[in-house]
Amino acid sequence: MKTKWWHNAVVYQIYPRSFMDSNGDGIGDIGGIISKLDYLHQLGINLIWLSPVYRSPMDDNGYDISDYEDIAAEFGTLAQMDTLIAQAKARDIHILMDLVVNHTSDEHPWFLEALKGKDNPYRDFYIWRKAAADGGPPNDFHSYFGGSGWALDEASGDYYLHQFSKRQPDLNWDNPRVHAEVHAMMNRWLAKGIGGFRMDVIDLIGKEVDRQIMANGKNLHALIRQMNRATFGKGDYVTVGEAWSASPEDALLYSADDREELSMVFQFDHIKQFWDETEGKWRSKPFDLAGFKTVIDKWQTALSHQGWNSLFWSNHDLPRAVSKFGDEGEFREASAKMLATALHCLKGTPYIYQGEEIGMTNVRFDTVDEYRDIESLNLYQERLQQGVSHEDMMSGIYANGRDNARTPMQWDSSENAGFTTGTPWIGVNPNYRDINVAAALAQPDSIFWHYQKLVALRKQHPILVYGDFQQVLTEHPQVFAWLRTLGDDTLLVVNNFSREPVTLHLPESLQNWHGECLISHYTPRHTLAASLELQPYESFALLKGR
Numbered sequence: 218m219k220t221k222w223w224h225n226a227v228v229y230q231i232y233p234r235s236f237m238d239s240n241g242d243g244i245g246d247i248g249g250i251i252s253k254l255d256y257l258h259q260l261g262i263n264l265i266w267l268s269p270v271y272r273s274p275m276d277d278n279g280y281d282i283s284d285y286e287d288i289a290a291e292f293g294t295l296a297q298m299d300t301l302i303a304q305a306k307a308r309d310i311h312i313l314m315d316l317v318v319n320h321t322s323d324e325h326p327w328f329l330e331a332l333k334g335k336d337n338p339y340r341d342f343y344i345w346r347k348a349a350a351d352g353g354p355p356n357d358f359h360s361y362f363g364g365s366g367w368a369l370d371e372a373s374g375d376y377y378l379h380q381f382s383k384r385q386p387d388l389n390w391d392n393p394r395v396h397a398e399v400h401a402m403m404n405r406w407l408a409k410g411i412g413g414f415r416m417d418v419i420d421l422i423g424k425e426v427d428r429q430i431m432a433n434g435k436n437l438h439a440l441i442r443q444m445n446r447a448t449f450g451k452g453d454y455v456t457v458g459e460a461w462s463a464s465p466e467d468a469l470l471y472s473a474d475d476r477e478e479l480s481m482v483f484q485f486d487h488i489k490q491f492w493d494e495t496e497g498k499w500r501s502k503p504f505d506l507a508g509f510k511t512v513i514d515k516w517q518t519a520l521s522h523q524g525w526n527s528l529f530w531s532n533h534d535l536p537r538a539v540s541k542f543g544d545e546g547e548f549r550e551a552s553a554k555m556l557a558t559a560l561h562c563l564k565g566t567p568y569i570y571q572g573e574e575i576g577m578t579n580v581r582f583d584t585v586d587e588y589r590d591i592e593s594l595n596l597y598q599e600r601l602q603q604g605v606s607h608e609d610m611m612s613g614i615y616a617n618g619r620d621n622a623r624t625p626m627q628w629d630s631s632e633n634a635g636f637t638t639g640t641p642w643i644g645v646n647p648n649y650r651d652i653n654v655a656a657a658l659a660q661p662d663s664i665f666w667h668y669q670k671l672v673a674l675r676k677q678h679p680i681l682v683y684g685d686f687q688q689v690l691t692e693h694p695q696v697f698a699w700l701r702t703l704g705d706d707t708l709l710v711v712n713n714f715s716r717e718p719v720t721l722h723l724p725e726s727l728q729n730w731h732g733e734c735l736i737s738h739y740t741p742r743h744t745l746a747a748s749l750e751l752q753p754y755e756s757f758a759l760l761k762g763r
């Protein structure tokens with residue numbers, strides 16, 4: 218495997234709307250991000266994945282772009298974006314811009330042109346089909362955000378495809394002019410000094426519409442290779458593709474060295490495994506460690522020598538890590554630290570979602586009107602019409618709604634958690650008085666300092682970056698443990714994923730170890746006997762002495 222500069226880097230994801238408001242309008246902005254770069258530098262991260270800040274009508278909070286080369290007024294200006302890039306770089310932090318090119322906003326000039334008529338030069342920048350015989354949508358493809366995935370253009374009587382909201386028309390990647398326009402825009406952003414791209418639903422751009430194959434279409438990898446060669450492949454950039462459909466085999470196609478495609482992908486097996494087979498995310502299955510271990514092991518093993526894993530528990534579309542995989546009550550701190558150790562001791566690039574480093578939790582607003590996410594709001598309406606009860610839908614939103622991750626970043630215990638001096642665009646989680654950055658920085662053993670140690674460890678110990686993964690204690694019902702091996706070095710990572718203490722009996726091969734405890738949030742363990750008493754949500758990583 219070729220080593221890359223970013224292999225020991227950790228990425229911090231910023232959802233700009235909710236990160237920090239610098240002008241009192243209740244909406245996070247670039248000025249707010251700039252004001253917090255020292256905080257991020259203190260955490261030690263080297264890359265920021267910046268969710269979209271481009272001009273947008275904000276139908277999907279910026280994932281509906283109307284101008285790829287201007288900044289949304291509520292987020293700031295291009296000049297501020299240049300300042301952010303420069304100020305970040307001065308702190309050895311590189312910006313990954315969010316590239317959303319499966320679709321645009323319906324206010325993008327390309328789409329406004331396309332609406333002017335069937336013979337407009339931009340018409341086939343998008344995907345049009347004739348109405349069905351009954352005048353309805355061409356087929357029964359369903360949008361991820363509710364309703365048909367086809368919207369009628371009254372003027373022409375044709376329908377256009379939109380896999381997300383009807384204000385997010387899908388681009389036609391069968392059209393070489395689309396490639397050229399997107400590549401040119403990407404190169405202009407690269408020329409501004411960014412570090413690379415996170416690529417929104419990149420697995421959808423090769424869609425074969427008439428066969429209703431939306432993900433992993435036959436041209437997908439050719440399109441990505443072409444994009445690589447035309448843009449980021451010319452430099453040492455970081456690219457991560459969001460691929461909800463990806464299998465380990467797909468991930469190797471995206472990220473193996475000789476593929477000249479992407480650095481890595483976000484896959485979601487460890488997320489989808491806890492969604493209901495028929496109700497999806499709206500009916501959450503209880504966390505099952507055995508299944509979780511199997512999935513993580515599958516991905517670690519598949520990409521151990523080829524390709525590269527991304528590592529994450531949460532993002533702006535997912536519930537909060539400690540609420541989903543840990544304990545948001547009595548053991549919030551211990552479980553958040555355990556999850557951090559587990560993630561950062563796996564092989565791949567760890568992603569920290571804003572607020573994860575202080576153990577922010579899911580939110581439970583009393584009424585659906587307090588929610589803002591188009592996906593939750595649309596599906597609430599649609600599913601109630603289908604007979605799902607209000608209570609069932611609310612429990613789905615509480616468990617897996619995207620707004621769980623989008624409540625304002627909690628900076629301190631002042632009003633609105635120090636996020637804004639105005640009225641926040643979405644409610645602040647009421648627990649901000651106790652869970653906030655100021656409190657975390659003042660508490661020596663807080664979750665923040667635990668993350669800071671983990672980020673630093675990745676730079677100090679190549680075994681964390683390149684060590685092979687091998688699960689141990691595979692059958693244990695509460696403990697997820699593994700070895701990382703590199704040359705003569707062996708690291709043992711043990712995580713108690715339960716709220717109960719565990720008496721752990723070690724196999725011969727792990728007994729009588731002595732070495733350096735790289736990280737622990739209980740009493741550090743430098744030696745191992747035949748058995749040990751693990752505390753609730755205890756983790757440790759022990760580097761075996763040679």
Ligand code: TEU
Nearest residue numbers: 277280317361381417418461498534619
């Ligand atoms: O998400 C892709 C996507 O499929 C998710 O929206 C997912 O289906 C859903 O959240 C399940 O919980 C990307 C972006 O991350 C998301 O924020 C955008 O809404 C979406 O694409 C459209 O751009």
Ligand code: CA
Nearest residue numbers: 238240244246
């Ligand atoms: Ca603002």
